[in-house]
Amino acid sequence: MTAVAGRYVGQSVKRREDARLVTGHGRFVEDVAWPGTLHVAFLRSPIARGRIVNLDVSAALAVPGVHSVLTAADLNEHAREWWQNMIGKDAPMPPKRLLAEHDVRFVGEAIAMVLATSRYVAEDGVELIDVDFEAETPVLVERAGFEGVAADDANLVHPEWGSNVAQALPGPMGPGMPLDNPALEAVLASAAHVVTETFTQHRYLCVPMESQGINVRWDRHRERLEIVSATQSPHEVRSCAARLIGINDSQVHVVADDVGGGFGQKMFPATEELAVIMAAYRLGAALRWIEDRNENLIAGGHARNEDLTMTVATDESGKILGVRAHHREDIGAFPAYAVGSSASSVGMYLPGPYGFGEYFFSSEAVFTNTCGRVAYRGPWMMESVAREQMMDVTALAIGMDPLEFRRRNVVTPDQLPFTTSTGLVYETVTPQATLEQAAEMVGYDAFRAEQAEARTHGRLLGIGLSSYIEPSVGFGIMGAEQVDLRIDYDGSVVATTGSGSHGQSVETTLSQVIAETLGVDIDKVVFTQGDTAVAPFGSGTGGSRTAAVYGGAAREASVLLRNKVLAIAAEVLEASSDDLDMDLGVVAVRGNPGATISLADVAAVAYAGYTILPESIEPGLDVSFRIRAPMFMFSNATHAAVVEVDPVTGAVKVLRYLVSEDCGNMINPMVVEGQIAGGVVQGIGGVFYENFVYDADGNPLTTTFLDYLLPTAAEVPTIEYGHIVTPSPTPGGFKPIGEGGAINSPAALINAVRDALTPFGARVVSQPLGPQQIVDLIKGPASSAESI
Amino acid sequence: MKPAPFDYLAPTSLADAVEALGSYGADAKVLAGGQSLVPVMAMRMSRFDHLIDLNRIPELDFVRHEAADVVIGAMTRESRVGSDPTIAENVPLLTDATQYIGHFQIRNRGTLGGSLAHADPAAEYPAVAMALDATMHLVGPDGSRSVSPEEFFLGPMTCCAEDEELLHSVSFPVWGPGSGFSVQEFARRAGDFATAGVAVGIRVADGVVDKAAIAFFGMASAPVRARELEIELVGQKAMDLDFQEVGNQAVAHLQPPDDIHASSSLRRQIGAQLASRALSTAVKEAT
C-alpha cells in the first residue's frame, strides 16, 4: 500500500464541527433542558475512611424545592449487574455501590443525593443533611508508603476484598504469564553493564473542559429510559444502564451530542451517573446531574500515580541484552473498571521500539482511600515514561550519548516483521526513521555545542528524546466497529456509526474517508454518531481506534456502496460497471463524457425504478460493514524537547518541542497534528504544572483550578512536526495516533530537564518538576528535607 | 458550587449603598468585579444575607489628578488602571503592576478597590499601595476616614474596613522627576497570583538615592516593606549599588509562607532575585 493524497483524504479539510462550536451553538449535556427536570447534588464524604454512624436527611427534606433525598438504603439493593461491555463481566472487581453504605472510603465518595428544583436548592439541601462519622485510619501511600499499604491487613480499604493488594503479576490474575525467567537472571549476572533505576509519576488527571453529566428520564408508560450524557461511548452507557436496572438494551436510548473532552474519563458511566439513572428509574422522574469542577477534580477519577523499577543489562557496545521491570500502582478505592490496574498493558508494551532480549515483568497494585483510577489518554503510558528515561539513565551510566544508545537498540527496517520480548509483532513501524528525523529536525549535534557554550554563561539548556510505539487494540468490542451507509432518495449520503467523538474531529475525518472512497462531495455526507437509536452497536471513541477501525469500516462500507451505485448506473447507462467512474456524485462512462448519471438519479432507480434492474441487484441503496480489526495496530513517533532551567526560580521553559511521527496515511494532517498537540500539552501539564495532592489524612489539597494548575497557551511552545508515512495493511492504511502525544511527551521533557541539570549530577527520576522540585534537585539530596 | 441564598441590591448612588451597608452591616457584602467574591460564594466559603452590588455607582469609578496625588475610585476596573494615561504618567508603578494581574478578561471586571479590599497577600495592588504610601479613603454611615496601607492591611484576606464601611478611593502620591519604578514577579503560570513578587520605587537626585521603597507580595501574610534597607539605601550613590547584595538583604528578615507550590526558602531565594532585578531596573529608569 502506498501513501494517498486524494481530493479529501490526506488534506487538511476544515473541521465540519467548528462552525457550530466556535459560534457557541454546540449542544452539550447541560444545554439539554427537559420540562420538570429535578437537579441532583451529592453529599460527599469529607473524610477518607470511617463509619457512618448517623445519617439524618429530614432537615434537607424540609427545604422548599427539595423533592427527595436518597441514600444507599433507597438505591443500592436495586442495582442488578455492574460491568462494562469493554471489560466483560468476568473481570475481578472491588465491591461497587451506588452510594456509600455503612462506611466511606475516600474524600468525595457520594453518600446521599438531593433532588430539587434547581442545583442551588439541591446544594442548600446537601448542607442540611446531618451526618456523623467515626473516623478510621486511612489507608494511604502518602501515609504508610506503598509497602505499608500492601502489608496492612488491619486496615483494609475493602474488607470484602480481604487485602489492600488489588492485583499482583505474575500471579493468578495473569494467566499465561511466566512466573520467572531464569535466562534473564543469567544475562543480568554476566552482562558488561547492569543499570537499575526507579521512575515515579504522580497523580494527574484527565480534566476535560466539560465535566461529566447526565440527563435521564424514565417513561413508565412506554417503558423507555432516555439518557443524554457527556460520554465517549453511548452504547456503553446504554448497556450499563440496562444492566444496572434489569431492562433490555433496546429500552434505553442514549444520545451524546457535543462532548467537551473525555480523555478516558468518559469511557464508562461514573458511579454518580449510575446512581442518577437508578434514581430516575425508581422515581419515574426526569433527573439531571452536572458535575462541577470541584467534584470532577476530587471524585471524577484520577490517573497516573505509579512507579516502575527497571534493570537493564547491556553488552560492552551498549546493546540491550535483558530487562527486568517491576511496576507499582496506587489505584485508589473505586477504580473505574475492573481492578483499574494498567499493569498488564504496561508490561506488554514496555519494550517499545527496542529489542529487549530477555525480559521479565512483575507488578503490584494497591487499593487506597483515595479517588479511584480512571483511564487517561494512554492509561499504560508508564511504559514509555519509564523506558525512555531509562534509555537516558543507562546511556549516562555507560558513558554514551542517549541518541547513540537509542540508535544501537532501535528496531530497524530489516528486522521487520519484528517480534518483541513480549510477543507483539511489528510489521510496518518505523522507529529508526522517526528517531533520525527528530534528531535532524532538532539539530541534535549542533545543540550539544550550543549547550556547552550556554553552560559557560551559567545557562542551563537541556535536550530530551523519547520514542515509542503506540498500540491500539482491536479485540473484544473494540475490534469490530460498524459503519452504516445509505444514499437517500435525493442523492445525499447518510453515515452512522457507534463512535463518540469528544473532540477528535470524527465528523470531519470519517466524512472525508466516505466522500473520497464513494466519490461524492463531502458536503453531501451527513454523518451521525452518538445516538443509540440510529447507530449500529459500537464501543465509542477511545483507545486511538477511530481512524484505523471506524475509518477502515467507513472505507469498506463506501466501497460496497460505490460498487452498488456503479452496478445500477451500469444498467442505466448500458455500460460495464468496470468502465464507470464516480466523482463528486456523478457517474460517468470513461471516455464518453456525454454518458453520465447523477447520484440522485441512481437513487431514484434504486428506490422506485428498480423494476428495470435485474433480480441480482437488490432495490435500495444502503450497506453496512462491520470490520474485523487486527488484534493490535501500531504507530510510532519520536519526540524531542529543548528546555531551559532557571536555577534561581526553578522555572523550566520549553524552548522547542517537536514530533516526528508515522501514523500511516493521514486522513487529515491538521487533525493528526491537533491530536498530537493536545496530548503534548497534557504531558507539559503533567510534568511541570498539574499535581493532585493528598495530605497524610487523605484530604485532597488541590480541589480547584487555583491549585490544580493546567498549562495554558502561554506555557506551551509552538510544536513542530515531521511526518513519515508508512501505511498499515488495514483498509485505508491508517494507524492509531490519538494518545501518543500524552504518552510520549513526559519522558522527552523529563529527559531534557535531566540533561540540563547534568552539571549538578541531579537524579531526575520523578515528577512533577515544579520550581520547588527543580531547586531541590539542584541543591542535591541533602536539602530535599526542606521540600514539602 | 452554587452560592447559598442571598438578597441582591443594586444601588445607583454612593449614598444608597452606604445606607444599605449601614442597615445590614455584618449581614451584607459588597460586590465589585466579583472575580474573587463570586468563586468564594460559589464554594459557600462566604455567606451573607444581602449582596450590595457597587457596579451601578458611577461616583466610584474615576481617575483624578489632585495636587500631589492621583486619586482613583474603588470601582475603577483594573484594565482602566493599566491603560489610563494619567496613571501611566504619574503613578507608573500601578501601570506596571497591572499587567501581572490575571488575564485580560479578569482585569476587565476586577477593580482596584476589590483587589485592595480582598487583601490577598500575593496580589500586586496592595504591595503598590504599600510601596507608595498611598492613602485609603473609607466611607460609612458615620462619615469618612482615611488610613495608611499599614493600617488597612490586617492580614491574609482581611482589611480594616468595618462591616458598615466601604473603600471609596485611594490616593497615590506622585513621586516626580528623577524616580524610577519596577514590579517584578514570579508566578507558576502567566497570570497566576505571584509565588513571590516585589514593587520598587527609587528616586535619585544628583546621583544619590533620596527616596526608596521596596514592598514584597506573596512573601508574608500581607504586603511588607523592607524599611530598614530603604533607610540604608537613602544617601547611597545609585551607581555604586550592588543589586545582588541589596536583593539578598531585602529578603533577609522575611519568613515567607510554605505551600504546595514553593517552600519558604525558595520564596526567599526568588524574592532576592526579583528585588535585585527590580532595583536595577528602577535605578536605570531614575538615572
Ligand SMILES: Cc1cc2nc3c(=O)[nH]c(=O)nc-3n(C[C@H](O)[C@H](O)[C@H](O)COP(=O)(O)OP(=O)(O)OC[C@H]3O[C@@H](n4cnc5c(N)ncnc54)[C@H](O)[C@@H]3O)c2cc1C
Ligand atoms: C483566574 C484569576 C486570576 C487572578 N490573578 C490575579 C493576580 O495575579 N493578581 C491579583 O492581584 N489578582 C488576581 N485575581 C483577582 C482579581 O484581581 C480580583 O478581581 C480582585 O482581587 C478582586 O477584585 P474584584 O473587583 O473582582 O472584587 P470582588 O471579587 O467583587 O470583591 C472582593 C472582596 O472585596 C470586597 N470589596 C470589593 N470592593 C470593595 C469596596 N469598594 N469596599 C470594601 N470592600 C470591597 C468584596 O466584598 C469582597 O470581599 C485573579 C482572579 C482570577 C479569577
